[in-house]
Amino acid sequence: MSLREFFTRHRIASAVAAPAVLGVAAIVAGSFALTTSPRTADTQLTTSVTECRDMVTISVAGRGDTPVEGTTRMLVDADGNPLPAAMAGDHNSEWVDPVVNAPADSADPDAYAAVYIAYPANMSTYEDAVNAGVANTEQVMREIAQACPDTKFSIVGYSEGADVVRRVAMKIGHQEADSTGAYGIVDPADVLGVVILADSGRSAGDGPFPGAKDPYANPDGFDQKYQNGAKPVSGQGALPGNSGDFGALNGKIASFCSEGDLTCAAPENISLLQLVVNVGRQLNVDTLEREGLTPATGQDVAVTLGRIALAAFADIQSQPNWMQSDETFLDVLLKVSDPAYKPGAASTTPVKVDSIATDQMSPLAYLPQKVLNEIIGLIVTNQNTIPVIMSDPYQLTLGPNHTGHHFDYWNDANASEGKPLTSAEYAAAWLSHLAKQAQAGETVDTKAAPDQADVAAVYKAVEEATAKPTSTTTTKAAPTTTATAAAKSKTSGESKTTAPSTTSSATTSSTTTAPTTTPTTTAPPTTTTTAPTTPSETPGAVTTPQEAAPPVGNSVAAPTATMAPAETQAPTAPSTPQSGTANPSTTTTESPTPTPTGSR
Numbered sequence: 001m002s003l004r005e006f007f008t009r010h011r012i013a014s015a016v017a018a019p020a021v022l023g024v025a026a027i028v029a030g031s032f033a034l035t036t037s038p039r040t041a042d043t044q045l046t047t048s049v050t051e052c053r054d055m056v057t058i059s060v061a062g063r064g065d066t067p068v069e070g071t072t073r074m075l076v077d078a079d080g081n082p083l084p085a086a087m088a089g090d091h092n093s094e095w096v097d098p099v100v101n102a103p104a105d106s107a108d109p110d111a112y113a114a115v116y117i118a119y120p121a122n123m124s125t126y127e128d129a130v131n132a133g134v135a136n137t138e139q140v141m142r143e144i145a146q147a148c149p150d151t152k153f154s155i156v157g158y159s160e161g162a163d164v165v166r167r168v169a170m171k172i173g174h175q176e177a178d179s180t181g182a183y184g185i186v187d188p189a190d191v192l193g194v195v196i197l198a199d200s201g202r203s204a205g206d207g208p209f210p211g212a213k214d215p216y217a218n219p220d221g222f223d224q225k226y227q228n229g230a231k232p233v234s235g236q237g238a239l240p241g242n243s244g245d246f247g248a249l250n251g252k253i254a255s256f257c258s259e260g261d262l263t264c265a266a267p268e269n270i271s272l273l274q275l276v277v278n279v280g281r282q283l284n285v286d287t288l289e290r291e292g293l294t295p296a297t298g299q300d301v302a303v304t305l306g307r308i309a310l311a312a313f314a315d316i317q318s319q320p321n322w323m324q325s326d327e328t329f330l331d332v333l334l335k336v337s338d339p340a341y342k343p344g345a346a347s348t349t350p351v352k353v354d355s356i357a358t359d360q361m362s363p364l365a366y367l368p369q370k371v372l373n374e375i376i377g378l379i380v381t382n383q384n385t386i387p388v389i390m391s392d393p394y395q396l397t398l399g400p401n402h403t404g405h406h407f408d409y410w411n412d413a414n415a416s417e418g419k420p421l422t423s424a425e426y427a428a429a430w431l432s433h434l435a436k437q438a439q440a441g442e443t444v445d446t447k448a449a450p451d452q453a454d455v456a457a458v459y460k461a462v463e464e465a466t467a468k469p470t471s472t473t474t475t476k477a478a479p480t481t482t483a484t485a486a487a488k489s490k491t492s493g494e495s496k497t498t499a500p501s502t503t504s505s506a507t508t509s510s511t512t513t514a515p516t517t518t519p520t521t522t523a524p525p526t527t528t529t530t531a532p533t534t535p536s537e538t539p540g541a542v543t544t545p546q547e548a549a550p551p552v553g554n555s556v557a558a559p560t561a562t563m564a565p566a567e568t569q570a571p572t573a574p575s576t577p578q579s580g581t582a583n584p585s586t587t588t589t590e591s592p593t594p595t596p597t598g599s600r
Contacts, residue, residue: 064122072118077143078146099427123286141153195254
């Protein structure tokens, strides 16, 4: 492909050629330093959104599992400004990597890439963190779409990141084009698929593929069945206020939920627990979990509860016929404790048809009936509260050593019950199929079935992901290409880099031995990662453990490896290279031969 054809295809402005020329100069200078001086020059390449791909997966991981600016190489926009995102490889997630990296094995190196969104990913407060994740995701998608109008997207989120992805997907699906036909985020037609693992906004009775022709079997356009039968997971998401359809994205959604995972399968009629969840979304749960109930954290709780109580009384006062209605005080508390509540909004609780007008009877006349409704309502709406508490919801969902159901998505295959692949394996196969279609420039085939290459790519990704660290983020990174290869890529005007070959081996058992990774780059520094903590979260929950490495999968269909990595010893791996350097922004720093440093 000629330089002119490349720019025409991706509609890249001619101004982006300047950073590419500077990048080539920096690489040449770095090469010269290596050949004329005993010192080691670390050339650090930064990936730009102008390096266009046929399909990009936007990945949003869970609590404490996201890129951090300053310790992770960040993606930059067309002007070289850092964005709240990092390329997969510059950041690694042992949870999400097996899904988002699988398509790379079935698509050309310059046709596919995965990007991790940076956001607080904490519980201080949960709602602020998720809102930041939504804003950052939308920003990165807009920047990529503006630089590369032909690029298609898939979106993947897990745990706290699942809440981010649901909100983003609902906004994209319900957008309306402006007078020029443009969309505020991206064109919904450019989003090929969305994967939500542990969907806290799931509605009761929803199948895993909401809006699809067969919501229990497969998304539209992919005929590989996820499961046989049509039995939905019980309950609903822990954040019912975030539920709803996906508009134009209906049929392109995979919303996976494990039975017993209370983040997405909470029983109905647990209103008191739901109230606790809503309060927790507005508290600094990280500090409360770390320090316990202290004067500072107690004040935080008291202020939050006081604000909710005042909002409840104000909401009641705004309804002149509230005493005649069937709405209970608990209903009001649930409504106003939702962070999305807007004071002054019209009540959705209708007044009883046979009620007497307020000018004909004092509101106190309704007090006996109101008290009775409060008692009955408290009992009815909490039928399942005690059973849930007795089942130890914390252990049920987030048990130690990833025994809780929040970690099932990597080992929930059961061929004997008509579910041959785990949820993560199925998502990886689907995204691999979409990536190949995007590379070929095809529209999504509504009768497409995965071929053997799709499945083989998934299993290959499983083997590689088993050997990867949870997160590799260092202040210095090995060059993604040799100087000669990188320079050649830039001068040719193509968005390609030479990815190093990687040899890995892992034994799947109760423990996994550290892999051996051999890059082809020249004299890369060795990066040693320490065993990471394993954070996790229950969106909105007051108590939140940290995510652990996923357990060993039990997929019957997997011939050589399972999707879920076992508990691993801390592996050693160099910084993962990133393909595509059409217009990189390059900085060169010289330093003595690097010594191993710990992960962040």
